Amino acid sequence: MEKLQTLPIGDSSFDSIRSNNCLYVDxxxxxxxxxxxxxxxxxxxxxxxxKSLMVSTLRCMFKGRKELFEGLHVSKTGWEWKKHPVILLxxxxxxxxxxxxxxxxxxxxxxxxxxxxxxxxxxxxxxxQFKELICxxxxxxxxxxxxxxxxxxxxxxxxxxxxxxxxxxxxxxxxILKTFFGxxxxxxxxxxxxxxxxxxxxxxxxVSIFSELNNLDDITMNRHYSEMLGYTQEELxxxxxxHINRFAQEQTQSSEKIIEQLxxxxxxxxxxxxxxxxxxxFSVLKALNERAFKxxxxxxxxxxxxxxxxxxxxxxxxxxxxxxxxxxxFSTYDLDNLKPEALMFQTGYTTIQNVMDRLYEFGYxxxxxxxxxxxxxxxxxxxGFRNSSQxxxxxxxxxxxxxxxxxxxMTAIYASIxxxxxxxxxxxxxxxxxxLMVCASGVNAHSEVLTSKGRIDLLVEFSDKLYIIEFxxxxxxxxxxxxxxxxxxxxxxxxxxxxxxxxxxNFDTEKRNISEWKCV
Numbered sequence: 001m002e003k004l005q006t007l008p009i010g011d012s013s014f015d016s017i018r019s020n021n022c023l024y025v026d027x028x029x030x031x032x033x034x035x036x037x038x039x040x041x042x043x044x045x046x047x048x049x050x051k052s053l054m055v056s057t058l059r060c061m062f063k064g065r066k067e068l069f070e071g072l073h074v075s076k077t078g079w080e081w082k083k084h085p086v087i088l089l090x091x092x093x094x095x096x097x098x099x100x101x102x103x104x105x106x107x108x109x110x111x112x113x114x115x116x117x118x119x120x121x122x123x124x125x126x127x128x129q130f131k132e133l134i135c136x137x138x139x140x141x142x143x144x145x146x147x148x149x150x151x152x153x154x155x156x157x158x159x160x161x162x163x164x165x166x167x168x169x170x171x172x173x174x175x176i177l178k179t180f181f182g183x184x185x186x187x188x189x190x191x192x193x194x195x196x197x198x199x200x201x202x203x204x205x206x207v208s209i210f211s212e213l214n215n216l217d218d219i220t221m222n223r224h225y226s227e228m229l230g231y232t233q234e235e236l237x238x239x240x241x242x243h244i245n246r247f248a249q250e251q252t253q254s255s256e257k258i259i260e261q262l263x264x265x266x267x268x269x270x271x272x273x274x275x276x277x278x279x280x281x282f283s284v285l286k287a288l289n290e291r292a293f294k295x296x297x298x299x300x301x302x303x304x305x306x307x308x309x310x311x312x313x314x315x316x317x318x319x320x321x322x323x324x325x326x327x328x329x330f331s332t333y334d335l336d337n338l339k340p341e342a343l344m345f346q347t348g349y350t351t352i353q354n355v356m357d358r359l360y361e362f363g364y365x366x367x368x369x370x371x372x373x374x375x376x377x378x379x380x381x382x383x384g385f386r387n388s389s390q391x392x393x394x395x396x397x398x399x400x401x402x403x404x405x406x407x408x409x410m411t412a413i414y415a416s417i418x419x420x421x422x423x424x425x426x427x428x429x430x431x432x433x434x435x436l437m438v439c440a441s442g443v444n445a446h447s448e449v450l451t452s453k454g455r456i457d458l459l460v461e462f463s464d465k466l467y468i469i470e471f472x473x474x475x476x477x478x479x480x481x482x483x484x485x486x487x488x489x490x491x492x493x494x495x496x497x498x499x500x501x502x503x504x505x506n507f508d509t510e511k512r513n514i515s516e517w518k519c520v
Contacts, residue, residue: 004242007285012052014060018068025239025281028074030228031057034219035195036079042198043229044220045271046348048282048297050229051199052092055150058197059086062146084194085137086146087113096155099172106130106180126176130183135192144194147184152177153200156335161305170335174204202346204333221330223274230269230278236262243288250291265293268365270352280348283368298372303349307380309340316428317377318435318447318458320350321363329360349373367442375440381433382417394441399462401501403519413437414513430507431457431471453487465499472506477518480504 008022017024027050034041035058045051060068064083069075095105103126110129114121119136121129137145155177159170183189184196196216203218219225237244237259244262248255266283270276286296310317329342341362344350351365364370375391390413397406414433431447435458438445449456458469468489470480481504484490490500501519508515 002242004246007243007289009282009285009289012050012056014053014056015065015068017053023239024072025231025235026072027054027228028057028061028069028072030225031061032074032077032079033224034058034197035061036077038217039193040196040216042200042203042216042218042220043225044200044203044218044346045229046201046269046280046346048280048300049348050281052090052150054229055088055090055148055197055199058146058148058195059088062086062195082143083141084143084146085117085141086148087133087137088148089150089152091149091151091154094155096158096173099169099176102155102173102176106176127179127183130180131186131189134183134189138192144192146195147193147197149181149196149198151200152181152198153202153204156204157201160335160338161308167335174335202333202343203331204335221272223272223276226270226272226274226276227278229281231281231284232276232278233263233267236267236279236284240284240288247288247291261293262287264366265368266297266366268351269348270365272352273355280366280368295368295372297348298368298376303347303373303376306340306343306347306349307377309338309343310377311380313340315340317374317381317432320344321446322353322361322448322450323350324359324361326360327358367444370439371442374436378433378436378440381436391437391440392442394438395443398443398460398467401465403503403517407514407517410434410437411514417512430473434458434471434505451487451489451492454483454489456484456489461498463498465501466493466496467501467503468493469503469505472504474509475506477504477506477516480506481518481520 005023006020008017008024011017011022014024016022031054043051061074061079061081062084063086064081066075066081089106089109094102094109096102107126107129110126110133111121114129114133114136117137117140119133119140121132121136123129123132134145134147155173156170159166159173184193198216203220219228231239241255244255244258248258251258262279262284266287267277267279269278269280271278280297282300283296287293323341325341329339329345333339333342333346341350345352345362348365349369350362352360353363354361364373390409393409394406397403397409414430417433435445435447438458438460444461446459446461447457449459456468457471458467460467460469468484470484470489472480481502484502484504490502493500503519504517505514506516507513
């Protein structure tokens with residue numbers, strides 16, 4: 001069997017990937033445009049989205065490593081391959097468990113870089129050392145300096161959702177970063193800079209790179225760079241065709257079927273008004289390497305702080321899908337007033353689905369994120385429940401139209417939720433738990449679906465059928481069915497060719513469970 005080109009899983013070094021002939025998706029068209037047209041840039045993307053590889057690629061370009069770019073887009077441009085001094089600050093590897101360690105680690109990083117360049121830093125202050133390194137590199141090389149800062153906000157993000165004590169550390173770290181980054185705006189420093197590129201997950205306020213670097217170009221939502229990070233559909237099908245074919249052979253499926261599943265599981269991220277969707281790179285690489293569909297991206301980091309924030313703000317979870325916001329959601333964030341809708345987008349748990357007259361509608365990007373995130377939420381909302389295997393049964397029951405078994409499984413799950421939870425047991429609560437359970441089973445489910453005469457509580461779709469589900473509390477299943485019919489919720493789907501099933505479910509708040517159901 002022919003050996004496939006190695007997939008660079010966990011390798012964010014451009015030098016390593018190219019030197020070892022690993023598979024590289026050429027993004028140098030975008031990188032060249034950045035380096036050729038501007039000076040100060042910032043981009044926010046979720047974790048595991050290729051930010052560090054982008055930084056590494058820029059470093060090699062500005063170091064003049066022409067041999068690494070042979071055959072890539074940038075090699076066919078007028079890039080001059082001049083060697084610039086490059087300062088790379090990777091906050092993934094800079095200690096920040098305490099504010100003192102953040103300062104010490106930054107100092108140590110600067111001292112190591114200075115030593116490598118044969119420069120002795122005389123200042124004892126962190127800010128002074130940064131300024132001194134920049135200016136002396138320029139003086140020594142006679143070339144303007146390039147500054148690359150990766151994951152600038154990690155000393156902030158890592159402390160969110162962990163209580164006031166940790167939030168105070170985040171604020172102290174923010175103040176350190178403000179002073180540190182402020183060096184780049186000083187006139188004698190700015191004049192010797194060639195290029196500054198900063199990455200992160202979010203754009204936090206009161207950090208000087210945003211408040212004081214007036215020329216900083218935030219390209220997070222720039223439509224020209226919406227596909228710079230992540231894989232497009234064309235890139236997936238072109239660059240990974242051999243791996244997809246191998247996957248298909250092993251699964252005894254067609255390549256088209258594997259592509260369809262990859263799209264369902266890992267595609268869907270949209271970062272601008274331009275409707276271009278991209279895949280999560282990490283999940284694609286892992287899926288093709290293991291030739292399996294799993295929650296690869298989600299498992300690399302549990303969003304505890306986000307779950308806690310949703311509970312603290314008492315968000316109605318089913319409304320996450322389809323929530324709307326203006327452009328203000330993309331502006332800077334204050335540590336004292338974190339907004340769930342903004343953080344969910346920036347951290348990758350939701351993405352842009354539609355844009356209507358400057359109003360943005362959000363939803364889950366793909367099946368991986370939706371299923372894993374909602375199962376995580378379910379366990380948080382129902383502390384003590386751990387029998388996840390029951391979720392899987394729900395999808396099969398609905399697919400086979402075995403409604404009796406579906407309801408039996410649902411009631412068993414509700415019954416196993418600890419009664420000690422201090423939660424208001426109203427329709428919204430039961431709706432939320434029901435929604436979380438169905439989504440965790442892996443089916444294609446949508447809540448609060450808008451129609452011309454109201455919103456469908458829950459819509460579950462299969463390739464050949466769909467369920468329109470309405471919830472009631474301390475009423476009757478007949479009342480739920482009547483509402484579906486009276487408001488014509490099913491008319492929207494009459495021409496789909498799918499079998500339409502109407503389901504009414506009534507919850508009893510005293511029994512804390514389903515008391516009645518009907519499916520027609």
